Amino acid sequence: MNTLMEMRQAVVETGRQMIGRGLVAGTWGNISMRSQSGEQIAITPSGRPYDQLTPEDIVVVDPAGQILAGRRPSSELALHLAIYHARTDVLAIVHTHSLYATACAVAGKAIPASLEEMVQAVGGPVQVAAYALPGTVELAANAVAALADRSAVLLANHGVAACGPSLSEALLVAELVEKAAHIHVMAQQLGGARELSEEDVALMRRFYLEHYRPGK
Ligand SMILES: [Zn+2]
Incomplete structure (x- = not known):
């Protein structure tokens, strides 16, 4: 993969999957993918419904945010560019306003490292940015x-x-974060979640990266 049109098509398809999995309402949220060369980033446009997007609607920018194709990129372009700049291992980002994860974000509460599949995919608790x-x-x-x-x-x-080395993994991470947030909220009603030890989190993360990651 990686012709520009293939990247734009992949972003469109991920948008449809994001709706299908109930992770987004309306036009909120956004998706991007970086080319292997790092020279191009394909990102959803601002304020357009995901189910109506075509590959031509996906905006392509360079790492500085200069538009190479398309019109108006997502209003969260700066977020995507900053993550790509800081993390050379990241080739895709899925940003959602999914319900339970956003509840945690509104409460200012991190999602603890308590659900095994989440810590495998995320690498630990999900912290809240200032x-x-x-x-x-x-x-x-x-x-x-x-x-x-x-x-x-x-x-x-x-x-x-949520981010990862591919769109499919970034979307999986977004789904697992939502699932873990939902379970965390339910566990609070049962007296609170029990956290996994840092050692066990590290072991599971390593196993995931070496053996279990999608595409492995
Ligand atoms: Zn947003």
Whole structure:
């Protein structure tokens, strides 16, 4: 993969899957993919419904955010560019406002490392980035700091950013973060979640990266 049109098509398909999996309502959220060369980033446009997007609607920018094709990129372009800049291992980002993860983000509560499949895919708890207004470089910097070397971060009062080496994995991470947040909220009603030990989290993460990751 990696002709520009293939990248744009893959972003469109991931948008449809994101709706199908109930991770997004309306036009909120956004998706991007970086080419192997790092020279191009394909990102969803601003304010367009996902089920009506065509590959031509997907905007292509360079790492500095200059538009190479298409019209108006997502208002969260700065967030995507900052994560790509900080994390050379990341080739795709899925940003959602999914319900339970956003509940945690609104409450300012990290999602603890308590669900096995989430810690395998994320690498530990999902931290909450310090608040900043949407679309700002401050939001992007706060998100990168709280993301660290993991695969997901909560954006305070806003939503989730999930990332990975492919669109399918970034979408999987977004789904698992939502599932873990839902289970975390339910576990609170049962007296609270029991967290996994850091040792066990590290072991499961290594197993996932070496043997279990999609495409392995
Ligand atoms: Zn958002």
